[in-house]
């Protein structure tokens with residue numbers, strides 16, 4: 001057995017990339033991170049860090065800072081098709097999280113905190129990306145879009161759901177993408193509704209509109225989600241067509257705020273449109289290249305577990321590389337040890353069956369009944385899937 005060398009290139013600097021960089025540095029690797037965006041991408045919607053992932057950030061020493069950044073939403077209010085109140089609950093009662101332990105932070109705050117933990121120890125190349133990977137017996141020759149050329153021992157794709165690393169190695173996304181029956185748009189809009197640290201969610205069968213007030217800020221996150229049995233392959237991938245698709249799905253909604261949200265979506269300069277889906281792959285590595293986070297096993301926002309899987313996956317991959325001297329054994333151990341955790345979390349949602357987004361009148365009635373019951377019943381226990389992985393002690397530096 002030959003030991004694999006220690007120069008690693010990570011593609012993507014969001015959640016999985018910097019977390020992996022931190023742990024690989026701890027294991028004695030020389031790490032370079034390349035990020036397509038010109039700088040660390042800030043802002044964005046709130047994300048959850050739960051269960052096993054809390055232990056990852058604790059071991060990184062960033063838990064206190066993230067506790068300070070915790071959003072601590074006060075309530076989640078559900079409205080019926082006419083805008084009437086169905087129930088108002090604490091967010092933990094709905095998400096299956098553990099109140100007082102699990103965290104909800106702005107995605108940008110989590111990315112910044114991970115980056116701050118590693119930026120002095122790792123080389124970051126912003127505004128560039130991998131153009132060509134050429135693997136050979138002794139490493140991988142990389143040509144970057146900027147024209148820069150380097151050779152690394154290992155490459156890790158942490159470049160998200162629509163990973164270019166995955167596509168270049170394993171083929172088109174369609175092979176691995178499991179559509180979950182919904183399309184969604186997120187955007188910011190002015191807080192003209194007087195909301196503060198709370199979420200307001202309107203539902204009609206197959207449609208949901210949510211307003212998310214992260215703080216007492218002036219801006220809200222707007223979220224429009226609708227059921228569509230098949231992916232919108234016929235809709236051109238441009239913002240104009242996507243805006244039209246969303247607007248037509250919500251035409252005639254019974255609550256006037258939804259119409260105002262559709263108008264705000266049309267004006268928004270930060271519209272993000274996508275389909276809800278998962279990435280499911282038979283293998284997460286090939287040769288000297290591996291995938292981590294959404295690139296390998298995106299669970300979809302419907303599970304609320306994307307960031308947690310990215311954090312736990314980064315830890316497990318780095319630990320496998322630190323434990324096993326050669327990459328084939330390390331990549332095999334990474335898959336073997338992490339896959340059951342990923343499978344449990346991906347199984348939290350099924351096509352068209354997300355708890356918060358019922359697609360039929362009957363399913364919506366049942367959901368509303370369950371929500372009202374939550375008002376009188378004791379809080380549900382935490383979801384086992386969130387904590388189903390016990391982290392091994394981190395292997396000593398090689």
Ligand SMILES: Cc1cc2nc3c(=O)[nH]c(=O)nc-3n(C[C@H](O)[C@H](O)[C@H](O)COP(=O)(O)OP(=O)(O)OC[C@H]3O[C@@H](n4cnc5c(N)ncnc54)[C@H](O)[C@@H]3O)c2cc1C
Pocket residue numbers: 011012013014015016017034035036037041045046047048049107128129130158159160161163164165186292293294295298300301303304305306307308310
């Ligand atoms: C609406 C919405 C709500 C969500 N809510 C939650 C939630 O409540 N809880 C939760 O845990 N998760 C949530 N998620 C998911 C979560 O944001 C992701 O699962 C998580 O960020 C995964 O991190 P990642 O680092 O693997 O990928 P990403 O965060 O997607 O990062 C990929 C990075 O790679 C970069 N990149 C892309 N292509 C290239 C390239 N070719 N070369 C170099 N860099 C590249 C990108 O710029 C980006 O910085 C939500 C997602 C959405 C869309």
